[in-house]
Amino acid sequence: MRKRNKKYLTLQCRSSLLAILLLLLTGACDFFRFKSETEAGADLVIATVGNQNLLRSELSFIKAESKSEEDSANIASRYVQSWIRKQLLIKEAGKSMAFDEAEINRKLLDYKYALMVYEFEKKYVEENLNNNISQQEIEDYYQVNKVNFSLKEIIVRVNFVKTEKESSQNKQLERMLRSQNQKDSDTFKALAANSGANYFLEDSTWIKLDDIIVNTPLANHPNKVELVRNNKLIITDDDRYRYYFKILEYKLQDQVPPLEFVRDEITKILINKRRIELVDQLQKEVYNRALEKNEFKIYE
Template identity: 60%
Template sequence: MLQKINILTLLIISLSLSACDFFKFKSDTEEDTGDQIVALVGNQKLKRSELRFLTFQGNNEQDSASIAKQYIQSWVKKQLMIKEAGKSMAFDEAELNRKLLDYRYALMVYEFEKSFVESNSVGEIKAEEINAYYDAHKENFNLKEIIVRTNYFKLEKSSSQNRNLERLLNSKGENTSDLRQIALNHASNYYIEDSTWVRFDEIIVGTPLSENNNKVQLLRNNKLIKVEDDTYTYYFKILEYKLQDQIPPVEFVRDEISAILRNKKRLELVEKLQKDIYNRAEENNEFKIYE
């Protein structure tokens, strides 16, 4: 339910503002005296007090005036549209009122459910939960781009460490500390995260490799990719890769799955809230359903 209402939130707010202006809901105790009118469209008035909800905190006087001016312009445009619609079409005011109340109550329920979820933490999503969800739904996570595990180095072509670096990258032994030493002391840029999956297009941006139009073939044929420009030599030690439309490893979609499970727990909280309220009302005979 949260998902459905969340989609309508912007529409609700817009309709609520417009409809409230159209039907002019107003309490008997509201006073007109001393409240400056800042805009007028036909019989509809926008008063200074109605701008109080605008957030000016942290803005200077010029910014605050600009925000107020934008809101007033928006209000005038909406009133003109409402006025034009009223002249061009016949509206059932009772039906419009019903829809407005439906939207208003939907927003009230949404805010109530949101407050309840925020005050009842869903807790940390455990690794076992993520892995179980991944195993059951991995086919839904087909890649839209190439991802890789790689070590990347950018060295000046004149660097004395180019040959040593290439030797280390081609070797099969454990040499992480040696690579890190070269990276820290000689590389203009580097990336040593051999357990982390990254988007290939992100790691090669700003290098001659970004202009290569056959990256799939390049990855299939090379464990070490070496490219140059006028100043630098770029090294990409490809440890593993996944192509488009393949299933990504769980590490790459861990955050996405965590968000899915967190939202699922939020929905379960809302469903429990609705059920508890219903059961309590039923026990207290607060409603009756006629056959």
């Protein structure tokens, strides 16, 4: 590979930044391959701020993240600009404030050790966590804590269908929606699925009222509480469509939601509790093992 002369990009020549990066990124395989021992001392400087240099090798990650040569150049350009800004802030901070180097180093070490511990605990949890939550666990947690799941919005079980306003099926759909006969209910669902422009027919699924009425004339209804309280069947139109809502059941704000509505949330809570328990278990195991082996001392 032809040896390139070193080039220094200072703040005064930002206009040529992208052109230089494109040149550097041409022939990505050569540009991004790891340096051999003989090349280690000849790393090209991409940018400089004061006495701080950004080296070509520090951009080697770009090859894996980019999809094309142009993409590589854009990523490199953003990275260089970000690096320059950070270095300028560091330089300005050094001029404007007096820093306790020992305190900064202590904080860096604290962060380093905290990150090491976090990664160690994360690996332990990933290897030992059981994500299977039983129905009984969910029900038990719900019974003890359901008061904590107070609703913040109206939820409903509903049959919903949206049809063309002039559809020949509308009269039949309305008749079946008013019927209490299970056979009519099944026929309605089949008809809605075949002729509806949009529909929601999951009888057992609780859904937020705002989610089901979005993009319908009911979206801006001034009193949604009265709407669901006083109407089992709601029919409304806009210029083109007719909307049918059969309210099967509802729950209002501040009421306790049914278990099915909070099942996923409870599952996440229980899994997170297991994570915390595993971390606590790991810490105790490490401590007790070290205690048995006399690996630490406490001085009075």
